[in-house]
Amino acid sequence: MNLRRIGMSLIAPAIGLFISLAATAVILIAIGASISTVFSSMWNYGTSPRAMSLMLNLATIYFLSALAVSIGFKMNLFNIGVNGQYVLGALAAAVVASNLTLPKVASVTITILSAMIVGALWAGIAAWLKVARGVSEVISTIMLNFIAIGIISYIIVRTPIGTETSLNIRGTKAIPETGMLRGVAFLDPGTPIYGFFFISIVVGIAYWFLLNRTRFGFDLRATGKSASAARTSGVQSNRMIVVTMLLSGAVAGLVGLPYLLGDTGSYTLQFPTDWGFTGIAIALLGRNNPLGIALGAILWAFLDISSGQLILEGVPREISTIMQGLIVIVVVISYEVVRRYQVKSEQTSVAKALEKQEASV
């Protein structure tokens, strides 16, 4: 039975992957590209040590973003605001870290905490609006994303916090080397794996533990399955909403840090601002399960990185974005189809069992 369940949970993503690969092949044929060249170019470049290192780094970012989203999902809260939460968190971290002259451990810890606090506070606005004013978090977090971008561009363009960085774009002043978390190079000597790669594994385990081994996690999952049943059994739903949003925001605050502390060392106007949406997609693929999310993040990062040299074959690298979109939509649909099939087959097997009983009576 257990094997059957595992098989069923794998069949949906498998179908999804297959269909989206087929659809991608159709697109490639339509533009007159050679399927085998494209796929082998992606595979060959994607499995090179350098690309694998880049992939793990990117996957770290995606993993954290998807975890932040999925904490909310577990309770039917849709945190579209990871974008706003992480850019503000990263900016706060950059400002704090660049002003610290402490030993590495202390400096990085304080930096991480400040990013988490700022992310949580920004998410807290949406939580308050939902609990106290009944505003849907879907729309409030979208608004808060736009506001966050405005605040950041104000701070960097018009306050002394922003200066001209070495790359000729405005940003925060550089974080001293003691405040960085560059990581270690073990796949490719020139491309270190972010220190945050390991931190994100810890975060993933903590997420699993919190959700599956604590009272809070039980309440959270119960509220997600049936809010009314949870309320009846004594769960304070408003408190749960606030705590969940704060947690989600705190994890979201981490999303920009692997890149900030492992690479740029400064929050500039060119800091990516849409990793939150990627997180939503990966949380969907991974079904809010940390292992599933990790796999989804790696797949996503693989597509992003391995498409890097496709233009040499005359195919725009955006084919990977198309594949990602297709994978999400097809996988989500096939999850639903498989679920319906399961429900139906359960119903028939129960009906059969009942028939037998009646016959024997």
Next chain:
Amino acid sequence: MTYLKSRRFIGAAFTAITMLSITRTITGNGDLTSTVTIAQALVFASPIALAGLAGIWAERAGVINIGLEGMMILGTFGAGWAGWQWGVWAGVLAGVIFGAIGGLLLAVAAVTFGVDQIIAGTAINLLALGLTKFLAILLFTNAPGGGQAQSPPIKGEIPTFTIDSIVGPLTTLHEQGIFFISDLAGIVAGLFYNLSLLTIITFLLFVMTSYLLWKTAFGLRLRSAGENPWAADSLGVKVVQFKYAAVVFSGMLAGLGGAYLSIASTIYRNGNTAGRGFIGLATMIFGDWRPGGTAAGALMFGYIDTLRLIDTGNQNVKGLILLGAIILFAIGGIMLRRARRNSAIGFLILGSVMIGAYFSATSFPPEVAQVAPYITTLLVLATASQNLRPPAADGVPYRKGDHH
């Protein structure tokens, strides 16, 4: 329009113009109600309004459409590509068709397969973004005047109308600076200055929607699919067909909004929508899932955007701050009369803060105006969300005979 409704509309318009006029008089900034400002605000507001209207169609039939942004993106691309190839009207048509394809995809995922609607919409946004960037590189890179991220110019122009006999005298009247009269003159003149045929079409689509959805049997059936699809089904309404029709039409409207954007900037450009699909969604909620309120929300966004972008002496944003303060005080006053003390105090405090800001600073950075519409939306939602009434079965997946 019933007598009561038209009275309310005139009342709202009167109040809005009075507030604008007070602000204009205190600041002495004629730009706030000038012909050019209003005309430009209409151009900025229309795509957002179309996205909001698209949201109304889908959600009134019970399907949340987070994919508006993606459908708009498809519309911008369709218009850029076909407009460059065959002229501007082909562009409009292609924008609508591309948007419809996005809508169809959402309908298949959300209605046929019953996938969570927000999830399906998010996936469509992603897909649309990737597909358009991909196609842009393939189709536009080597085209004369095009590039990796933008199409060559769209051929031809949408006709625009300027009624000189109205605009001329009214603009002169606006320059006199008379309280209320001059502002009204500037606003009315703005409606007849460089008025695009697409804006007129947008307006007509709003009128058509109000009529179709609220005054016909078709509209009643469509809305019943969004309120209680099981009850509708028991009365013989073909719920799935209505949902399909509504969502595909929603995609067409969003696509038209996208086409409007491309045509207004004469090319397709990556990222031209800049979240306007989401903003349209906000205006729909702002407007309580109704055309009138949605249009008002879109106009607010368009107006603030215009003032920010034509701000030469950094004074427009300052004017907006004062306008915001006056509005907050007015709402605070209304709340006091309705004996909602806590809300009233909140508004009066916010209003005072803004008055303080107005008098303490000589100018404000454009970022203030950039975030103002979003903060306004949050404020509106925070104060009015108890009075807003979304369709009862909005976002609920429907399967025939599967009522829990």
